Amino acid sequence: MAQKAKPIELDVAVVNGVTLTASANRMFEPRVISEYDLSALDAVTAIDGAQSLGYCYQCGKCTAVCPVDTAGGDYSPRKVFRRTQLGIDLLDSPDLWLCTTCSNCLRVCPKEVNMISIMPAVREQAVADGRAPQELLTAFENTARYGNPLGEPARKRADWIRRAEVPVPIMSQLKAPVDVLWFVECYPAYHPRGKDASVALARVLHALGVDFGILGSEEKCSGDSQRMAGEAGLFEMLAEHNIKVLSKYAFNTVMVTDPHAFNAFRHEYPKHGGDWTTLHYTQYLVPRIAQMELIHPINRRVTFHDPCYLGRHNGEYDAPRELLQAIPGLELVEMGRCRENSYCCGGGGGGMWMDGFTSEHVGMRLSERRVQEALEWGAEVLAVTCPYEVSRFEDAVKSTGNAGLLQVVDIAELLAQSMGLVEARV
Numbered sequence: 001m002a003q004k005a006k007p008i009e010l011d012v013a014v015v016n017g018v019t020l021t022a023s024a025n026r027m028f029e030p031r032v033i034s035e036y037d038l039s040a041l042d043a044v045t046a047i048d049g050a051q052s053l054g055y056c057y058q059c060g061k062c063t064a065v066c067p068v069d070t071a072g073g074d075y076s077p078r079k080v081f082r083r084t085q086l087g088i089d090l091l092d093s094p095d096l097w098l099c100t101t102c103s104n105c106l107r108v109c110p111k112e113v114n115m116i117s118i119m120p121a122v123r124e125q126a127v128a129d130g131r132a133p134q135e136l137l138t139a140f141e142n143t144a145r146y147g148n149p150l151g152e153p154a155r156k157r158a159d160w161i162r163r164a165e166v167p168v169p170i171m172s173q174l175k176a177p178v179d180v181l182w183f184v185e186c187y188p189a190y191h192p193r194g195k196d197a198s199v200a201l202a203r204v205l206h207a208l209g210v211d212f213g214i215l216g217s218e219e220k221c222s223g224d225s226q227r228m229a230g231e232a233g234l235f236e237m238l239a240e241h242n243i244k245v246l247s248k249y250a251f252n253t254v255m256v257t258d259p260h261a262f263n264a265f266r267h268e269y270p271k272h273g274g275d276w277t278t279l280h281y282t283q284y285l286v287p288r289i290a291q292m293e294l295i296h297p298i299n300r301r302v303t304f305h306d307p308c309y310l311g312r313h314n315g316e317y318d319a320p321r322e323l324l325q326a327i328p329g330l331e332l333v334e335m336g337r338c339r340e341n342s343y344c345c346g347g348g349g350g351g352m353w354m355d356g357f358t359s360e361h362v363g364m365r366l367s368e369r370r371v372q373e374a375l376e377w378g379a380e381v382l383a384v385t386c387p388y389e390v391s392r393f394e395d396a397v398k399s400t401g402n403a404g405l406l407q408v409v410d411i412a413e414l415l416a417q418s419m420g421l422v423e424a425r426v
């Protein structure tokens with residue numbers, strides 16, 4: 001019978017022929033971080049949804065891709081973790097409001113520190129404690145009172161259709177099923193440049209013979225950005241309202257203009273009982289390119305800004321590019337930061353309503369950084385397909401002193417121009 005192996009002496013190690021006793025072997029006491037007061041970090045990671053902040057092991061990959069840091073914000077999940085670890089109360093820190101929930105850090109983080117979950121969870125608590133920036137609270141109040149963050153009257157939500165000069169049926173008046181229920185959203189309904197894109201898209205749909213309708217004043221904000229900014233209760237109220245309204249009507253597909261609404265319809269509304277086939281308008285139009293009479297060339301160098309909530313959050317990078325490449329004469333140039341690694345306009349996660357607050361903590365607006373990039377890559381036109389972006393980038397073109405050098409247009413406007421449905425903008 002084989003002899004049992006002798007147990008290894010755990011308290012002795014032989015290294016290069018030198019026997020080390022346990023005390024010499026260890027040299028140091030086990031290194032623990034309990035010398036720090038971890039109560040600030042523990043308070044955050046105890047919040048449901050924010051646990052993953054504690055997973056950070058400080059590799060720094062996120063800092064390289066965070067648009068807030070690139071714009072001079074001294075910011076990233078790594079830095080948020082470290083400051084919280086050192087005792088700074090995240091609920092009272094500007095750090096809590098600077099993240100745009102663009103999701104680029106999550107894409108590269110080996111530990112899956114998830115700011116898309118952390119930020120809304122911690123912000124919700126700060127909002128409940130009355131510790132949110134006033135600009136954001138105003139946007140919340142407007143949304144709750146009027147159904148849109150701009151504070152515009154609900155009855156004016158469909159006023160833009162008068163400018164369309166083509167029929168834009170409103171479901172409550174139509175009283176008939178449609179193929180496509182177009183969920184327009186707030187900025188395309190109220191903002192002057194958003195309305196330009198809505199008019200263009202309505203004319204494109206009409207030219208294609210699409211059977212569509214809109215909700216008009218029955219529609220309220222999808223609420224997705226308010227949710228990411230910490231107002232989960234308001235989001236639920238809006239979701240329930242919209243789902244109830246949509247459920248009254250018969251249609252095959254929901255088409256949305258806004259990537260934030262797209263995100264809500266795809267990922268959040270189904271949890272509340274609203275589960276429909278939903279397409280961003282670029283996705284709806286791609287299979288119809290052959291039917292579009294794109295006859296007027298647009299001889300311009302155009303670059304495309306991927307919206308975070310269409311690209312990284314929902315994986316659609318190709319549809320906008322296919323539409324742009326179908327326009328005769330148009331030269332599409334890519335910026336270095338594009339597709340999965342696209343930059344952020346600064347409007348997501350409530351950033352749309354916190355420009356004043358953000359400017360106190362970040363060197364320049366994220367939209368200004370992006371406009372500079374577009375120019376560095378030789379673009380004459382910056383094409384967008386998220387309603388937050390037209391106004392943000394147009395302001396940034398002016399504030400960086402580049403008026404006249406770069407035009408910002410929605411893809412719907414470019415298509416309509418090439419089809420001869422609107423006056424040339426570029």
Ligand code: SF4
Nearest residue numbers: 056059060062078109
């Ligand atoms: S990439 Fe993830 S683990 Fe690395 S520093 Fe950033 S948050 Fe921490």
Ligand code: SF4
Nearest residue numbers: 066099100102103105
């Ligand atoms: S989600 Fe975007 S803005 Fe927020 S920390 Fe990550 S990279 Fe920065």
